[in-house]
Amino acid sequence: MPDGDDSADTDEVLVERREGVLLLTLNRPDRLNAWTATMQQRYLELLExxxxxxxxxxxxxxxxxxxxxxxxxxAGLAEVAPEEAASGGHALSLPxxxxxxxxxxxxGPVAGVGLVAALFTDIRFAAxxxxxxxxxSKRGLVAEYGLAWLLPKLVGVGRALDLLLSARTLPGTEAHELGLVDRVLPEEEVLDAALTYARALATECSPASMADIKQQVYTGLDTGLETATADAGERMINAFRRPDVTEGARSHQQRRPPDFPPLEQ
Incomplete structure (x- = not known):
């Protein structure tokens, strides 16, 4: 059950809290949630x-x-100056x-900047x-907002070039086969499955551990093994100084759900 709603129905991104999980919903259904500057600004503010x-x-x-x-x-894009359209693209990698x-x-359907927003999330469930x-490429544009950096890391260079050069349409099943998404389900099950997964992270996993792991993985994409190993060693020392390690061990031994502290500000 939701435990709070932070937005009105007229907002371009709706907010709902569910047991430690924040649900953000792009909210222009009459336009298939087409991306606007207002939507982007609100989305990024909510993430922060x-x-x-x-x-x-x-x-x-x-x-x-x-x-x-x-x-x-x-419709709105035609009225935007090129410099304005290009600005803030780095922000879409905020997730x-x-x-x-x-x-x-x-x-459902996802294209262009919407695909960028989806792929820059950590885990992707799809119909x-x-x-x-x-x-x-079918709109006379370039690979926008860091997608040329991200796609080869997800699917390899050849497949990334195929998807970018041809701009062909593929179903969720092929997206899963290529590595664009991590789970595929019937449309009516996608949101519930994503929320269930998120709720498990929220209730069973250490926020501090997850924060470290995210940073390790994304930093490691552009560093070598020696750097990654040294970084892991430093983080291990810090982890053993946190209460999370003790709580993780105790909760396992006592066969109860863990009670990990929230992230420090």
């Missing part, structure tokens, strides 16, 4: 607030209605830079019949 909110331990992102996000709102896990529930496309 969630990262410092002691009650939030995991975040789920989804779309209202029958789609996740059909890409940029073309991998905050300390808390972000899970996307891709319930089997959801339609995926990069879209950029």
């Amino acid at each position: 607030r969630a990262d410092s909110d002691r009650k939030v331990r995991a975040i789920v992102l989804t779309g209202a209605g029958r789609g996740f996000c059909a890409g940029a709102d073309i 991998i830079r905050i300390r808390k896990p972000v899970i996307s529930a891709i319930n 089997r019949d959801a339609k995926f496309t990069t879209a950029f």
Whole structure:
């Protein structure tokens, strides 16, 4: 059951709290949740607030209605200056830079900047019949907002170039086969599955451990083994100084749910 709602129905991103999980819903269902500057600003603000909110331990992102996000709102895009359109692109990688896990529930069509937002989440659940496309080359655009950095890491260089150059549409099942998403389910099960997974993270896993692990993985994408090993050693020392290790051991021995402290601000 929700334990609080932070937004009105007119907001372009809705907010709902569920037992340590913050559910964010892109909310322009009549436009397949087409991306706008207002939506982006609110989404990023909510992520930043969630990262410092002691009650939030995991975040789920989804779309209202029958789609996740059909890409940029073309009607509004024509009125935006090139410099303005390009600004703030780095911010869409915010989910991998905050300390808390972000899970996307891709319930329907996802394209362009919507695909960027989905792929920059940590774990991705998708409907089997959801339609995926990069879209950029068919709109005369480039691989926007860091997608050219991320895609090869997810699917390899050749497959990344295929998806970016052709902008072909693929179903959720193929997206899963390629490695774009981590789980595929019937559309009606996607959100519940993502929320169940997020709730397990929120109730069973140490927030401090998850924050460290996220940073280790994403930093490791651009560093060597020696650097990663040395970093892990330093983090292990810090981990043993936290109460989480003691609580993790005790809760396991006593066969009870752990009571990990929230992240320090």
